[in-house]
Amino acid sequence: MSEGPQGRAAVRHKSAEIAVTALFFLLGALVITDSLRLGIEWQEVHGPKPGYFPFYVGLIICVSALVNLAMALRVPKAEDKTFVEVGQLKLVLAVLVPTAIYVALAGWIGLYEASVLFIAYFMRVLGKYGWWKIAAVAIGISLFFLVIFELWFQIPLPKGQISQWIVSALHPFAMALRAMF
Numbered sequence: 001m002s003e004g005p006q007g008r009a010a011v012r013h014k015s016a017e018i019a020v021t022a023l024f025f026l027l028g029a030l031v032i033t034d035s036l037r038l039g040i041e042w043q044e045v046h047g048p049k050p051g052y053f054p055f056y057v058g059l060i061i062c063v064s065a066l067v068n069l070a071m072a073l074r075v076p077k078a079e080d081k082t083f084v085e086v087g088q089l090k091l092v093l094a095v096l097v098p099t100a101i102y103v104a105l106a107g108w109i110g111l112y113e114a115s116v117l118f119i120a121y122f123m124r125v126l127g128k129y130g131w132w133k134i135a136a137v138a139i140g141i142s143l144f145f146l147v148i149f150e151l152w153f154q155i156p157l158p159k160g161q162i163s164q165w166i167v168s169a170l171h172p173f174a175m176a177l178r179a180m181f
Contacts, residue, residue: 009082010089017072025065031058098122110160112142147174 031054038051084092098121105114119138123129129137143166149155150167151174159167 007085007087009084010086011083012080013083014072014075014080016083017068017075021065021069021072024068025062028058028061028065031055031061094126107158110163111158112146112163113160115142115145 035051035055035058038054039049040051040055041049042052043049098118102114102118105117108114116138119141120134123134123137124131142163146163146166147170149157150159150163151170
């Protein structure tokens with residue numbers, strides 16, 4: 001482990017264990033809650049109601065989470081090692097945050113338009129490429145996949161106004177090509 005601001009611990013093992021345990025406990029509690037809504041009784045004639053088996057799966061998840069929580073809380077401070085350093089976490093977040101934004105934008109402005117922005121961001125911020133290369137690659141890749149999926153495979157994906165216009169403009173050309181082959 002290196003020293004300095006980038007090498008210091010961002011998250012320790014104990015904290016990571018507690019956070020993951022909490023998430024699993026919430027997942028188990030969600031399963032239990034929905035199972036109760038569906039019914040967990042055993043009916044004499046029909047057998048188990050729909051929530052019977054999921055209820056016990058949720059219960060096992062919650063109990064396992066509590067066991068993991070107890071084990072995590074027993075770890076002495078001296079044995080609580082670094083889970084991730086600040087520098088490593090920054091690298092992960094440099095990819096995770098733009099990817100989450102891309103997923104959110106894909107449904108809002110369209111997959112192809114969001115892809116142009118996503119590719120452009122990574123080429124500029126992480127690759128330090130010039131704007132003309134960014135424009136050529138980001139737009140070129142998105143156009144390529146638009147033609148492949150929308151025109152050749154005829155698989156509709158979420159589109160924004162720009163990609164709707166491109167598909168409309170290229171549709172007669174694609175139909176003529178398809179008739180030739």
